Amino acid sequence: MDVISFLSSHVPLFKGFPETKIKELLAVSRVMPFEPNEAIIEYGEKGEFLGVLLSGEAFVSITTDSGDSVEVARIKPGEIFGEMSLMTGEKTIADVIGLTQCSALLIPQSYFAILIATSPEAIKYISRIISERLKTFPRVNEQEGISDVSAAAKAADPYSLKLKSKSPMKLLVLRSSPHFLKYNLFSTADETHNISGYIEHVNGGEAVHSILYHGRREEAACGKVDHTEAVRLVFKAIGEKLESLPEKERVVGACGHRVVHGGDALLNSVVIDDKVINEIQAASVLAPNHNPVNLACIREAIRLFPDIPHVAVFDTSFHHTLPPYAYLYGLPYGLYEEKRIRRYGFQGMFHGYTALKAAEFLKRPYNELEVISCHLGGSASVCAVDHGRSVDVSMGFTPQEGLLMDTRSGDIDPSILSHLIINEKMTPEQVRDLFEKEGGLKGLSGISDDMVEIENAANDGNSRAILTVKSYGYRVKKYIGSYMAAMGGLDVLAFSGGIGQGSAFIRSLACQGLACMGIVIDEAKNKKALDPDRIYDISGSASQVKILVMPAREEKMIARETLRVLGHDYVTKIIHSQEPMVIPLEVSAHHLHLSQDHVEALFGPGHQLTRLADLSQPGQFACEETVDLIGPKGLVKKVRVLGPARKETQVEIAMTEQYKLGVLPPIRQSGDLKGSPGITIQANGNTLTIDHGVICALRHIHMSTEEALKFGLHDRDVVRIRVQGDRELIFGDVLVRVNPNYRLAMHIDTDEANAANIKTGMIGYLDGIQSR
DSSP states (O other), X not given: OOHHHHHHHHOGGGTTOOHHHHHHHHHHOEEEEEOTTOEEEOTTOBOOEEEEEEESOEEEEEEOTXXXXXXXXXXXXXXXXXXXXXXXOSBOSSEEEESSSEEEEEEEHHHHHHHHTTOHHHHHHHHHHHHHHHTTOTTOOTBTBSOOHHHHHHSSSTTOTTOOOSSOOEEEEEEEEXXXXXXXXXXXXXGGGOEEEEEESTTSSSEEEEEEETTEEEEEEEESOOHHHHHHHHHHHHHHHTTTSOGGGSOEEEEEEEESOOTTTOOSOEEOOHHXXXXXXXXXXXXXXXXXXXXHHHHHHHHHXXXXXXXXXXXXXXXXXXXXXXXXXXXXXXXHHHHOOSOOOOOHHHHHHHHHHHHHHHTOOGGGOEEEEEEOSSSOEEEEEETTEEEEESOOSSTTSSSOOSSOOOSOOTHHHHHHHHTSOOOHHHHHHHHHHSOHHHHHHSSOSOHHHHHHHHHTTOHHHHHHHHHHHHHHHHHHHHHHHHHTOOSEEEEEHHHHHHOHHHHHHHHTTOGGGTOOBOHHHHXXXXXXXXXXXXXXXXOSSEEEEOOOOHHHHHHHHHHHXXXXXXXXXXXXXXXXXXXXXXXXXXXXXXXXXXHHHHHOTXXXXXXXXXXXXXXXXEEEEEEEEEOSSOEEEEEEEEEEEESSOEEEOOHHHHHHHTOOOOEEOTTOXXXXXXXXXXXXXXXXXESSOXXXXXXXXXXXXXXXXXXXXXXXXXXXXXXXXXXXXXXXXXXXXXXTTOOOEEEEEHHHHHHHTOOTTOEEEEEEEEEO
């Protein structure tokens, strides 16, 4: 078959494409044969290509909730498939199966996105196909975008933790600390070629280099080295281990760097350039022991490998979603504004990995779970992850705050510092060392900073060891209880880290007395959770909360983040290659959506909502009906109802109204109501109380498939929007929702609008993609 001629004459998508463009496309694509009943695409796979059927026939099928397979479409030569995951960026939501012997052209998603961004006709064609096929997928909610989260949750690797790339590559991860350099080399094609190692006593005494490859560990003394020299040793050792491989399999394609502190400027993992290096340097004042050595490793790695992308992954970035009431201290507000003194949180990659892995293990969508992650090791913290967002964490301005750690004291009355300095005549440096190097397990037990040794001493009856173990378990339990209260519920309690995995007794202590919260441990299962590489469910039969013991792989999370950043780097190129997307801004005042039964409960049997005025989104309208909201503290009158009626009642208020009503709703996307507070609604002399459904809406953009395709965006991408005016600023964490029926508009609440002096009718500009 002359594929070029076929694409030009038989595939409407490529109508008008010059032959040079089609040849470029074929150079990066694959033509694949398929037999009858062979899967071309399987439900739940990561969508990595757009397909064009060249010959034969195929069909699209979905599996219903009852387990039946239903054909929803036929694909004939010249027609496309895989376009839904191209738009959502998520796992595929249907199977595509060969009906006869057939062949297909598989076009890499990233290349195709760049190709069609400059072709309005191709964008219109894809948009029309998506619109038509949406009608055949009953699971897709057209009011809330086009993603199907159930497909992701049920896939074999729903959150890309197995480190697969579009083409085989070697990915290096560097994790530096003041006296260590740990590293991992991941092969995305063959895990048997993975390498791990560390160099200890960096910047200290005689350094020792340990490397593990093909199941064999080797150690060698390497004298006194600093971090720059340690990086050179790592690169040299890796090169030697890979010498036996073919040249193309020895190439390192990217390097991910763990950086402790991103400050307020670096909120997500990012490709490193001069600007990023300057920001990491600026944040060194907040992490003086770590950021400088992180930078030393980054600079040397870039010098040795200047032609590959280097990505910075921050300990703090996972926690940038903390609300102000969780991250502010009870100090003069100017210290936050001028000196950036606030809770930042650390160990974000551990907690992020734990939450994702728990969702994968339970086959539940990540963003519907309430998770408490207890990462318990020499350095330890507890994190509350509410529907995919970190909302609180025990570590604070520094990693010193929170739990007892190996030599860190954790939570402490700050007056003790002044007492020791003023009354005990200690210097600030002595006090710092007392809390950071002489406290924690070491100081309290007087035995060791190792929990294994302390537990052994406790088993022998040592009273201070017993007290230390009890204190440790008590602190963990206290944080579990407080974070469960903060989230208003809990689905998963996860233990990780050397102590979290290694001590059944600590896990038992942390869970004792929490049956009233639905947390019940099975002690027999708990004692058998011994393999550090396995995930264990140690929940008791009466437990309403899943209790898991699992490994937390920071190095894998850094590698995953590196691949994710590089995976959407092409979107940045598309955005910056054309005129900026101009987005109308709309200020969304408080409002609510009512279910039909609640409409009738408030306004009478059979009542239908009365249209007052159309809204910007097709089919949506403001109603004549208004209600009063009554909270524990006060009320808000005449809140507008929006139509049409929904499946579930949802109340959206601004931050400032929380206090007036006396409720504390989470920041959520529309429809994500689990665990949110309830409220009383009054109208027409009738009253009803909902037990959940009040949220502060996550700022978001509605856009059509055409607009999303033009800029390479997916449904549920998170972007940055630049707003000009009296108070020019950039809004981050803006959720993209894509549907063929949407009209372009960004919605922010009244508080956000007042802070930036924004009024409905102003415009914003797409500044860049933040995460995918």
